[in-house]
Amino acid sequence: MKTIIEPFKIKSVEPIRFTSKEERKKILIDAGYNPFLIHADDVLIDLLTDSGTSAMSAKQWAGIMEGDESYAGSKSFYRFESAVKNITGHQYIIPTHQGRAAEKILFSITGGEGKYIPNNTHFDTTRANIEFTGAEAVDLLNETGKHPEQKADFKGDMDIDALVKFIDETGVKNIPMVMLTITNNSGGGQPVSMKNIKEVRQICDKYGIPMFLDACRFAENAYFIKKREPGYSDKSIIEICREMFSYSDGATMSAKKDALVNIGGFLSLNNEELATKCRNLLIVTEGFPTYGGLAGRDLEAVAQGLEEVVDEHYLQYRIRSTEYLGEKLVANGVPIIEPPGGHAIYIDAKRFLSHIPPHQYPGQSIVCELYIDGGVRTVEIGSVMFGKYDKKTGELIPPPMELVRLAIPRRVYTQSHIDYVSEVVIEAFKNREKLKGMEITYEAPMLRHFTARFRPID
Numbered sequence: 001m002k003t004i005i006e007p008f009k010i011k012s013v014e015p016i017r018f019t020s021k022e023e024r025k026k027i028l029i030d031a032g033y034n035p036f037l038i039h040a041d042d043v044l045i046d047l048l049t050d051s052g053t054s055a056m057s058a059k060q061w062a063g064i065m066e067g068d069e070s071y072a073g074s075k076s077f078y079r080f081e082s083a084v085k086n087i088t089g090h091q092y093i094i095p096t097h098q099g100r101a102a103e104k105i106l107f108s109i110t111g112g113e114g115k116y117i118p119n120n121t122h123f124d125t126t127r128a129n130i131e132f133t134g135a136e137a138v139d140l141l142n143e144t145g146k147h148p149e150q151k152a153d154f155k156g157d158m159d160i161d162a163l164v165k166f167i168d169e170t171g172v173k174n175i176p177m178v179m180l181t182i183t184n185n186s187g188g189g190q191p192v193s194m195k196n197i198k199e200v201r202q203i204c205d206k207y208g209i210p211m212f213l214d215a216c217r218f219a220e221n222a223y224f225i226k227k228r229e230p231g232y233s234d235k236s237i238i239e240i241c242r243e244m245f246s247y248s249d250g251a252t253m254s255a256k257k258d259a260l261v262n263i264g265g266f267l268s269l270n271n272e273e274l275a276t277k278c279r280n281l282l283i284v285t286e287g288f289p290t291y292g293g294l295a296g297r298d299l300e301a302v303a304q305g306l307e308e309v310v311d312e313h314y315l316q317y318r319i320r321s322t323e324y325l326g327e328k329l330v331a332n333g334v335p336i337i338e339p340p341g342g343h344a345i346y347i348d349a350k351r352f353l354s355h356i357p358p359h360q361y362p363g364q365s366i367v368c369e370l371y372i373d374g375g376v377r378t379v380e381i382g383s384v385m386f387g388k389y390d391k392k393t394g395e396l397i398p399p400p401m402e403l404v405r406l407a408i409p410r411r412v413y414t415q416s417h418i419d420y421v422s423e424v425v426i427e428a429f430k431n432r433e434k435l436k437g438m439e440i441t442y443e444a445p446m447l448r449h450f451t452a453r454f455r456p457i458d
């Protein structure tokens, strides 16, 4: 087979500023060893996130000019609404400024003290928005999904037996919804099978609980289903997307992912009463229902992005570029979550730095090394992001995995950028015995990874 090429030509470029290793060491010290606090200008290749970092197409930029900025009833809203309905089939479409705003609105109404919301794995903002209402966010990931070294096609699947047990023990009235995150971002960008989506739906039907999708990477999930799940290879991506959404009662979406834009999101619903409540809250916190938290031009760009993201050539290139990086790392012995997920490669920091225990944040140590050595910015997804403290002893309770995420922005970097990244990671792996653990010198009470400061342990 021939090389899978980028399905686009480059029309506009953004220069990268080069820095020396010595400069980067100083920059990192000033940032408290937290790359979230570095100026983006000081980064060579930015793999911090795939969120809001997409390159927009010429048609999306044209849409920016076409945007109708009418306060109410903007033509851009109707184009946006029809693009979202075309994919989700949901009836009530509520624009928000990003995914977490949709979560905030949804959980403010459905959450609260004594409520529980299961998911395969909650993303950090989803968890934070649920917990902020006093409700509990519960992860029910299947066993294989918890083991980075075990290969399987659908490591994002929910553990169905655990879900049934959980509902029986917790009581239906305390569970306002069951969520499924497609693909499972915090669990390695791993896809959820149609079979699993259907099974979760059947359980929800049996108990009368609504089912929601955290749909940020719905198109990438659909592509994995097409490639890996029996019975789907001849279906089009849009058909697969429609089937996935058909099992849900609603969805939260960050358009900064699979709508290929820099800002935006939505909440889509089928329940009219819930939609009315959500719209009322939207007016207080985001804006009038035909623009939510967005400008008319943003709605145009989202609508166009949703059309482009279901293109099979795009998805083939997208999933292949992530897999390509994964293959290079694996060939050089670097431990990663296998098989690679859709939007990112996740380094298994526990195996990469087996001499550094979780309470010394091995993932953060790798993140710092990749920045110093190669100017590559990545993010820790482990004890820094999800660690909790034991209320009695004050000791760190680490999450099951210590990961470093190399998120690939959509349509931004070329194959040589990715080759360079692999060289930096492989170099760090060769030098792994020299890397040191980290300690936290400052942390905020919630979502601490964004602002925490660290220092290396001698």
Ligand SMILES: *Cc1c(COP(=O)(O)O)cnc(C)c1O
Binding pocket: 051, 098, 099, 100, 101, 123, 125, 126, 181, 185, 214, 216, 253, 254, 255, 256, 257, 264, 265
């Ligand atoms: C990004 C993301 C969100 C939150 O969306 P924002 O646009 O960043 O607010 C929620 N869930 C998942 C799975 C995500 O990846």
